[in-house]
Amino acid sequence: MPLVKPEMTARRLVSQPSRLLTSMAVVASRLVAEGLAEIGARRYHYALLSTLAEFGPSSQAALGRRTGIDRSDIVSTMSELEEARFIERLSDQSDRRRNVITITAKGETRLEELDGQLRQIQHSLLAPLTPAERQQLVKMLLKLCVHHAGNGGSN
Amino acid sequence: MPLVKPEMTARRLVSQPSRLLTSMAVVASRLVAEGLAEIGARRYHYALLSTLAEFGPSSQAALGRRTGIDRSDIVSTMSELEEARFIERLSDQSDRRRNVITITAKGETRLEELDGQLRQIQHSLLAPLTPAERQQLVKMLLKLCVHHAGNGGSN
DNA sequence: CGCATATCAGTAGGACTGAAATCA
DNA sequence: CTGATTTCAGTCGTACTGATATGC
Numbered sequence: 568m569p570l571v572k573p574e575m576t577a578r579r580l581v582s583q584p585s586r587l588l589t590s591m592a593v594v595a596s597r598l599v600a601e602g603l604a605e606i607g608a609r610r611y612h613y614a615l616l617s618t619l620a621e622f623g624p625s626s627q628a629a630l631g632r633r634t635g636i637d638r639s640d641i642v643s644t645m646s647e648l649e650e651a652r653f654i655e656r657l658s659d660q661s662d663r664r665r666n667v668i669t670i671t672a673k674g675e676t677r678l679e680e681l682d683g684q685l686r687q688i689q690h691s692l693l694a695p696l697t698p699a700e701r702q703q704l705v706k707m708l709l710k711l712c713v714h715h716a717g718n719g720g721s722n
Numbered sequence: 723m724p725l726v727k728p729e730m731t732a733r734r735l736v737s738q739p740s741r742l743l744t745s746m747a748v749v750a751s752r753l754v755a756e757g758l759a760e761i762g763a764r765r766y767h768y769a770l771l772s773t774l775a776e777f778g779p780s781s782q783a784a785l786g787r788r789t790g791i792d793r794s795d796i797v798s799t800m801s802e803l804e805e806a807r808f809i810e811r812l813s814d815q816s817d818r819r820r821n822v823i824t825i826t827a828k829g830e831t832r833l834e835e836l837d838g839q840l841r842q843i844q845h846s847l848l849a850p851l852t853p854a855e856r857q858q859l860v861k862m863l864l865k866l867c868v869h870h871a872g873n874g875g876s877n
Numbered sequence: 878c879g880c881a882t883a884t885c886a887g888t889a890g891g892a893c894t895g896a897a898a899t900c901a
Numbered sequence: 902c903t904g905a906t907t908t909c910a911g912t913c914g915t916a917c918t919g920a921t922a923t924g925c
Contacts, residue, residue: 568790568791568792568891568892569790569892570790570867570870570871571787571788571789571790571871572868572871572872573864573867573868573871575787575788576773576788576789577769577772577773577775577776577777577788577789578776579772579775579776579837580768580769580772580773580789581864581867582860583840583844584750584844584847584848584856584859584860584863585750585751585753585754585840585843585844585847587860587863587864587867588743588746588747588750588863589747589750589751590863590867591743591747591863591866591867591870592743592744592746592747592748593747594866594870595739595740595743595744596740596744598740599740613735614732614735617732617734617735618731618732618735620732620734621732621733621734622732626881626882626883627882627883628881628882628883632726632730633726633730633731633732634726634731634732634735635723635724635725635726636723636916637723637915637916637917637918638882638883638884639883639884639885639886639916639917639918640915640916640917641883642883642884642885643884643885662881662882662924662925663923663924663925664881664882664883664923664924664925665881665882665883665924666882666883682734685738685740688740689738689739689740692739692740692866693739693866694869695865695866695868695869696862696865696866700862700865701739703858703862704739704859704862705737705739705742707851707855707858707859708739708742708743708745708746709728709736709742710850710851710855711746711749711847711848711850711851712725712728712742712745712746713727713728713850714849714850715725715746715749716725716726716727716728717727723915723916724916781905781906781907782906782907783905783906783907791892792891792892792893792894793906793907793908794892794893794894794907794908794909794910795891795892795893796907797907797908797909798908817900817901817905817906818899818900818901819899819900819901819905819906819907820900820905820906820907821906821907879925880924880925881923881924881925882922882923882924882925883921883922883923883924884920884921884922884923885919885920885921885922886918886919886920886921887917887918887919887920888916888917888918888919889915889916889917889918890915890916890917891913891914891915892912892913892914893911893912893913893914894910894911894912894913895909895910895911895912896908896909896910896911897907897908897909897910898906898907898908898909899905899906899907899908900904900905900906900907901903901904901905901906
């Protein structure tokens with residue numbers, strides 16, 4: 568949904584935190600999607616490469632649990648990343664149901680590149696906020712995430 | 723996308739404001755969708771009824787501009803609201819391309835009902851924040867909305 | 878047996894596009 | 902003629918579901 572100027576939005580509507588949150592998420596998603604598309608990437612690429620870089624080789628299922636990406640979408644994204652040689656996908660010798668996914672050196676380089684692009688994106692997303700406000704915002708959003716991830720999202 | 727516990731998420735990932743924002747938007751959207759579904763409503767119903775209540779009778783195109791809802795989705799939502807007698811849809815005598823949409827008394831009552839439900843939803847969404855933090859959060863999100871709605875989303 | 882993993886095909890709902898009909 | 906409005910049909914990308922094959 569396109570963002571509407573708050574001045575022309577019904578007051579009841581514009582003051583709903585859920586609406587503010589989803590409106591800004593739309594903006595953020597667009598900035599991220601467009602910014603990454605410029606260099607031929609998608610959100611999932613960053614999520615998966617950064618997870619592989621931090622936690623080391625993993626099965627696809629483990630990556631799904633860590634990132635929240637559906638098992639089914641992991642499959643297709645892995646095929647993309649494999650084709651570009653950003654990851655290697657080998658079948659696990661100790662458990663032959665699994666693939667072991669490993670980030671390659673080329674993948675690490677790619678990750679740096681994505682990092683740079685994302686830094687710029689976050690900057691333009693948060694442009695109107697002071698550094699202190701940005702920290703505040705992140706802190707509160709994290710608090711919300713921790714709370715709502717605590718259980719299966721039951722409250 | 724399901725929400726993942728921040729503790730188990732790659733650090734690079736979890737600290738991206740865009741990700742925090744979109745993660746929380748998913749939670750918020752789900753709470754809203756489920757909460758409204760309980761009483762047989764959808765987000766668009768609230769957006770359109772509250773806009774009609776505040777600004778008075780409008781054409782469908784005007785409602786679309788005010789709410790950010792696509793012209794095409796306005797059509798189908800209006801049909802739902804009309805069937806439930808929450809709005810009246812008459813063709814405009816002074817400009818016969820247009821429909822004039824008016825909220826009914828029944829629609830006003832419905833709006834109160836939706837308001838009550840949404841109050842509860844916002845409460846459980848923001849549960850872990852103090853009242854001061856909630857205000858802070860809303861203030862910052864509004865600032866972001868104003869900034870990004872200012873132009874066509876060009877930065 | 879029950880359970881986990883990877884894969885593929887296909888669904889569901891939401892945002893959006895294109896074109897037609899109508900009219901200012 | 903240009904441009905706005907309503908409507909319908911259909912597309913697109915994303916999250917997700919179901920089923921299958923394989924192996925623990």
